[in-house]
Amino acid sequence: MTEPGTRAAENADPPAIPGRDAAPGAPAAPGVRPSSRRTGLLVTLVLGGLTAVPPLSMDMYLPALPQVTAVLHSPAATVQLTLTTCLAGMALGQMIVGPMSDKWGRRRPLLAGMVIYVLATALCALATDAEVLIAFRLLQGLAGAAGIVIARAVVRDLYDGVAMARFFSTLMLISGVAPVVAPLIGGQILQITDWRGVFVVLTAVGLALTALVWRTLDETLPPERRHPGGLGEALRTMRDLLADRVFSGYLLVGAFAFAALFAYISASPFVIQEIYGASPQVFSLLFGINSVGLVAVGQLNGKVLVGRVRLDKVLGTGLAVTALAATALLLMGSGLFGHVGLVPMAAGLFVLMASMGLVMPSTNTLALLRTPHAAGSASALLGTSTFLLGSVASPLVGIAGERTAVPMALVQLCCAVLALVSFLGLCRPWQRREESTP
Secondary structure, X not given: OOOOOXXXXXXXXXXXXXXXXXXXXXXXXXXXXXXXXXXXXXXXXXXXXXXXXXXXXXXXXXXXXXXXXXXXXXXXXXXXHHHHHHHXXXXXXXXXXXXXXXXXXOHHHHHHHHHHHHHHHHHHXXXXXXXXXXXXXXXXXXXXXXXXXXXXXXXXXXXOHHHHHHHXXXXXXXXXXXXXXXHHHHHHHHHHOOOHHHHHHHHHHHHHHHHHHHHHOOOOOOHHHXXXXXXXXXXXXXXXXXXXXXXXXXXXXXXXXXXXXXXXXXXXXXXXXXXXXXXXXXXXXXXXXXXXXXXXXXXXXXXXHEOOEOHHHHHHHHHHHHHHHHHHHXXXXXXXXXXXXXXXXXXXXXXXXHHHHHHHXXXXXXXXXXXXXXXXXXXXXXXXXXXXXXXXXXXXXXXXXXXXXXXXXXXXXXXXXXXXXXXXXXXXXXXXXXXXXX
């Protein structure tokens, strides 16, 4: 099968400035779908906000994990399930909302999901024990999935080729602010109230984002491009997508890379605060610095590399750096270099996070380039696979208790290696480069 995103498409000229519609009858800018309108700045910010729903839901809550453990009188492994169930809910929710958006359009399923997200988040603030909180976090994840899966589908509706890769990098800049500020906000909230206040703030953010979606985001999937079938057709579409070896390869690459990232997200509050003795505020600062690295590398990718370097090369480089960083973390955590302090461990985590700025945009773009006919279902499969593997990584990092960083680093290394194996074994970029060369 010939790669949909050929060398010519990857090196096309950049699109016109978003928000400026072409004159009637004028040809579409390279990389922009002819039948689509491009986004203005406000809609771009809204799409970035929708992709920020998962890091907001996860990262603002992270500094409160030790406090929740103490207040609800639950072991750390049980409290970590509040992360796992939210992530699993986001995975399952995407499988439901993605095909719905291919059938009924993007706007209605998105609004319904956001309303339920707001209600579920408010209920989390009222939870009286860990089991109730876990249940409400599951509902929060199910509903919050609508934002991320439909935002990706909207981008595929509007853009193609190089333009899509650059727009994903722009979204990373916007949504990347969330993991930078969310732990900082969470840490400050804990200075004036308890962990319930975190969910109150998340409820307010959800309300504001729902109002912006209602007012600014128009429908991007016209009726003639929708899938009229029901559940059977949706399942057949997903089966056909998974039968594409290259698409499945990128799906696994993104899923394993995200699992390595989520191993860090899930374990770092305990590793940084319990093992290395950092305060919630110091942890939040370090988490923010790491997120800045991810955003900065993502912008380097979008502004400098895309259009000049093949996306497969960028992806391969990012995966190699991830594996090297995970190896270093494992060696330090196992005591091979003696007792290392916080700074070397923080440096290794910074490199691992920053490498995701190369991996994530490239994976999404290369996968969605192959699926213009079913962007919602493809986005659902991409999102579900990443969140499912992330939810598996979460309990594994705590399997040896709270006094060692080895499980976190080992899970990260295994995931990085599996991502590289999927990339080389299924995507086989050297073969598709030959196919796309005249």
